[in-house]
Amino acid sequence: MERKALLKFKEGINDRTGRLSSWTGKNCCRWRGVGCSNRTGRVVQLNLRNPLQYQYYSEDTYESYDRSCLSGEINPSLLSLKYLNFLDLSMNNFLGIKIPQFLGSFKKLRYLNISNSFFAGTVPPHLGNLSSLRHLDLSCWVSWYNQGSSGLRVENLHWISRLVVIGEPQYELRQP
Numbered sequence: 089m090e091r092k093a094l095l096k097f098k099e100g101i102n103d104r105t106g107r108l109s110s111w112t113g114k115n116c117c118r119w120r121g122v123g124c125s126n127r128t129g130r131v132v133q134l135n136l137r138n139p140l141q142y143q144y145y146s147e148d149t150y151e152s153y154d155r156s157c158l159s160g161e162i163n164p165s166l167l168s169l170k171y172l173n174f175l176d177l178s179m180n181n182f183l184g185i186k187i188p189q190f191l192g193s194f195k196k197l198r199y200l201n202i203s204n205s206f207f208a209g210t211v212p213p214h215l216g217n218l219s220s221l222r223h224l225d226l227s228c229w230v231s232w233y234n235q236g237s238s239g240l241r242v243e244n245l246h247w248i249s250r251l252v253v254i255g256e257p258q259y260e261l262r263q264p
Contacts, residue, residue, distance in 0.1 A: 093168035138179035
């Protein structure tokens with residue numbers, strides 16, 4: 089079931105440099121970016137952070153970085169990963185799409201990093217359902233890249249009070 093969920097997720101992802109090319113075969117625990125519990129064999133980590141860090145040095149450097157970014161849609165098939173406690177989609181290019189509300193349904197998630205992935209819209213209050221969450225990073229440092237979107241907006245901050253580490257998002261705080 090976890091393998092099928094990951095393959096369904098992969099279907100919605102644009103992967104121009106083949107970062108997910110290892111996602112074949114029956115044992116998803118051997119796939120790049122997928123971490124499994126040694127005890128249970130269940131998927132507990134999905135680390136799809138872009139390994140290339142953007143540098144302001146040259147157009148060629150930017151082109152390499154941009155090609156290495158994952159983009160597309162985040163498929164709710166990930167909800168089948170019931171034991172997921174670590175999710176990192178940072179440094180990718182989900183330009184203009186909203187943070188999926190279903191991310192608030194991962195009961196065991198302790199670490200969520202979607203920084204510098206250019207999500208837009210309102211940070212879903214459903215993230216407040218993540219009762220195990222201890223690290224959240226929504227930061228974005230490349231504001232010129234967000235020209236086509238308004239970036240992230242936060243309407244209510246009450247649900248983040250229990251977090252240990254919080255990246256500072258660029259946001260507008262709306263008054264009710």
